[in-house]
Amino acid sequence: MRKTNMFMILGHSYSNLCLVVFVVVFTATCFSSQQVEGGDDDGRHNSVTxxxxxxxxxxxxxxxWRYISVDLPPWFSSVTIDLESNVGLDLKKIGKASTLPMICFREGSPPLPDVYNTSLTGLVIDHILNSSFGGSQDLQIVEKCYPMQKNIFLKLTNEQISPGIWYFGLFNGIGPIRTQSKMINRGHSYSFSGNITVEGCTNSAVLGKFCNQTISLLSCLDTYISSESGIGSRSYNTTAENVMPCGGTEESCLDVAGSKVYSLDVVSIAEELIITALNITFTQSQRSNGTISGSGISLMCYVRHGAIPLPQVYDYSADINRSPLVIPLPRLGRWYIKIQQANLSESMVVIQEMNTTICYSLEWQVLRCPADNAGLNCTSVKYTLQTFLRKNPSVAFESYYLPINGEVSSDSANFPLGPLLSNSSDEDMRDYAWTFFLLDIPYAAAGGNIHVRLTSDAKISGEIYARYGGLPSLSNWDYFYANSTSNSNGSMFFKIYDASEKSISFYIIYARGGTWSFGLRHPISHRHSSRVETIMSISLERCPQKCSSHGTCQSVLDASGLTFYSFCACGRRNGGFDCSIELVSSSGHMWQSISLIASNAAALLPAYWALRHKAFAEWVLYTSSGISSGLYHACDVGTWCALTFHVLQFMDFWLSFMAVVSTFVYLAAIDEVSKRTIHTVVAILTALMAESGPTRSSNIILVVAIGTVGLLIGFFVEFFTHHRWISFSTEICLNMLNR
Incomplete structure (x- = not known):
């Protein structure tokens, strides 16, 4: 009986324990499920590294300087940047900006904060924070720079920055002298280390910073025909003869406080992207005792290129219940569309307990032109340029672009514009026409420069507009040139080298990899002018103006090994990113060289003094030091190099160090054995100093300190020797008196 009761008690306890375990597991499972659906704080459930x-x-x-590139795929959720350095700056005590350690950011290509000698437009004297990135696309054609900090920790989400290749540049001083060849680089060095981690969503249909935002992928069907009540009924150039529209429609519903996000890929150059909503209806549950006027519904559509739009950050927006949203000349890539209801006015909504569902039919359409046409009516001419690599053994990865037709020869980088110009007028200005040129730049060559040049027998009356990822227009461009006074010369990465009446030459510095479009807006009369010949050339060059013939073009990989970029290493007299800034004039450089080399004649005075006092070892040292210094300075200024620069630099500094210390040792009144010992020790120490860091300012203090120590040692040796002799003599005299 006792056993039966015991088993009953154990069985009852076991059942209670199972019940408790079941409740705990069920509660934990439900809580975990709610976290995954709602998205937790760090997105660990849905994101991976x-x-x-x-x-x-x-x-x-x-x-x-150093460049670091980070590739952010379309499905990335966040990127974490963790940098550490030994820089300790007080932002309130920043002096000369040109010597300021800084970090710069740019989308698509490397930053270059010193394109202009006084360009500090992108410098923000503040600590860099996550809020410094607001999602603006301006970082494609400009850059942002911040003072380098001891610790930088950023976690940027896909709501703040767009997918693509981002570049981080770390500079220890900027300005024209950054690229100048210098004998000694004065200033402070700093070190940095860090880690960059990119996290992304495991499901391409779920995005967002927590990977909890469902994305509906929209497709663009060429066979789609808009309904009579949709986009097709409106006058948006869809009836033009050459327009090739693609589009689609999708039925959707959302809660009154909710939103829905779509994505649409624009895979080819397009003229318009149109989005509208049809058949908008709403339903309310029985718990709602209010009414909504049908005409009062505001269905807001937010559109953003490359990232999910927010009510505060977007590229385009419209109430698509009132009128369609029209995006002219959309960029290539992925567009995100967010639909949500706007706040209703109190006069039209009286709701005590809101529980409303809005249903609608989303319709979209992309208007395209045939391969050889462009413009809103597809009446302009468009040429796709073919890439031809230049066979230049000194500079690699240079190319030029030519139209793909039988009228242009591939033997030259130039092509005539006359046979290519369009004769169709612009709707806004009947006397002008557009001719477009498209070219592709490899993403790994984002460190190159686009060079556009026009030459003509007569005055050039056309205008050039450039845009990345889409066709340019009068109101939508990245860079333009109309004349010598109206252009983008104030932009960070646009540099004009020739702006005469018959010749135009400009560069787009560090052009972004991808598709670029150049639109030439010209008078129609030039199409039929056979006597005026206009030549155009578009090329990708590693260094602008071949470093202005004052430097050499050098190409290296960035720190991540993903991008090949080039820069100019200028000579002694020039600086700037293209070596076009003269820092020292020709006459000034000549007198500077003569004075620098002739100043070594000062070694004749100590050499003569040593020879007169028959100090032959010191005479050899002073003479050799003066000759080595003269040869080193002659090589440094570019006159003549007797030996390699490293050997001459070592000999100059080592013999100079030895000459200083030997002078102190010579003045010390010590025996020859001690002098030889000190000379041997000093020769070893100064040789190490001259080899490891000859230009360090601390070496001067160290050498003088060594010589002073040697002189003091000699003084104390002499003092104690003399003092001991006096004591010894006194002791002898006392002993004699005692006797």
């Missing part, structure tokens, strides 16, 4: 790069400690000497 796509890439992680660790950068070892890197030393940046004065006026050195």
């Amino acid at each position: 796509l890439s992680s790069f660790t950068y070892a400690t890197t030393l940046l000497k004065p006026y050195e």
